[in-house]
Amino acid sequence: MPPTRPPRPLPSARGDGALAFLALGAALALVGLAAEVSAPALVVSVLLAVTVLGAVVRSTVRRLDEPYGPADRITVARSVLVAVSAALLPVGLAPVLERIADRPADAWCWAVFAVALPAWVLDGIDGRVARRTGTATQAGARFDQEVDAALLLILSVAVAVRLGLPGAWWVLLIGLMRYLFLLALRQRPTWRRPLPHSGYRRTTAGIQGGVLLGALVPLIPLPLAVAATAVALLLLLVSFGRDVVWLERTGRRLS
Template sequence: MVLPILKCLPMSHMELDWERFYTRWSQGFAVLMLLSLGVTYLVSSPWIWWVVTLVGMVGYFLQIPRYTPPWPWRGWGYANWVTAVRASLLFGVLALWAVLPGWVVFVWLLVVVGLDGVDGYVARRYGHSHKIGEAFDMEVDAAMVMWLAWIHVDRGVVGYWLLLPGSFKYLFTLLATVRPSVPMPDFPPKRVRSTLAVVFFLSLLAPWVLPADWSAIFLAGASLGIFISFGAAIVAWLLPRSESKNL
């Protein structure tokens, strides 16, 4: 989802430059991710998609020092390096999942998910909180969700329907280009969105350790929550501001 722009304070030139960069990057990356998913289906091999995802993430990571204060560790700050480690672990498990036991993949992914909370804590602890870091963290999450959705479809755990909630972030990014002057609303409330996202994350981990039937039920229920969340956000975005505030 496109990050909400702070309205209480005027943005600096650096922040404005980052907003422009992130808008272009996120839209381009969304197109590439969706096209790569289609190519993966056609050629029955995920390696082109894997390379596209890796190059996109590395490209974003290399741009971080341009839009942040002079933080330590060559301008990236500690938190962004934690996120980079998390992304590296994700790419590792995406490359090796087919040859690893299910419980190993499950534990590996638990570490990836666990580090999701560490980078936020480190950012707050050292005063390195920044929208560009939040966006980097969110993009890693979105890539993991889309990839795991495809893996479970490829393994035959569920049908192709799982690719829709798995791709929502990228579809939502492209949808925002229809009305670029209207920011996406902060709706449903962040706590609700976060809770639904955590449940969806857990449902994507479940097939590695639970029977297929139970995993499919868990995935269907969690996907329904994601459908409702994104659907409510789209409705609030399409409605006039005065009406959406009353939702």
């Protein structure tokens, strides 16, 4: 009987966290060298990036109930890209808030697009890795979902800035929807139950990131970007509305 191979050791959450902060530090140094903004804006950039990545790394290091696996490693890599995207927000917002320009520079839009695109694409990979390696966990799924939500919020802010604030404030609803739902859970504890599988929900969630990324591309005319983003928001409102109706009906039947 041939000897069995010992199981491959799982990746280290602490080791990946340290590497993630090193990568973020290098990226922030590049942002500081390339961006022509004030020192306060750069400080805000660093604080945003460190806050985003720090929350991600903390959640992986403190996880005790389920193991940290290969898919989580991909999600941590994604979180570095999300943190860099967050760091870019003050760079684009500063000229607008200081009334130096009505909209951010095209170079900034391309920069956010270039950093956020791989973070969005990798979203479809970590789940497959978890299933193929047999390391899928509920904690990993929640971890991935929170990184997705952070990316959508960052992209919605970036698109709102490109489309023109304050008129494009409604774009922020795309990124805020999940957090508003979490706040609503405090008032409606009966909503705290697993939702059934929904192809519409999954498709709509995937559309949001793609539309927001497209709306950031300077080659896309602003009217088209506005129309596409409005349609994406409408689909998202319908998706959340369907889930709320299901939760309410289910809660009444169980009460």
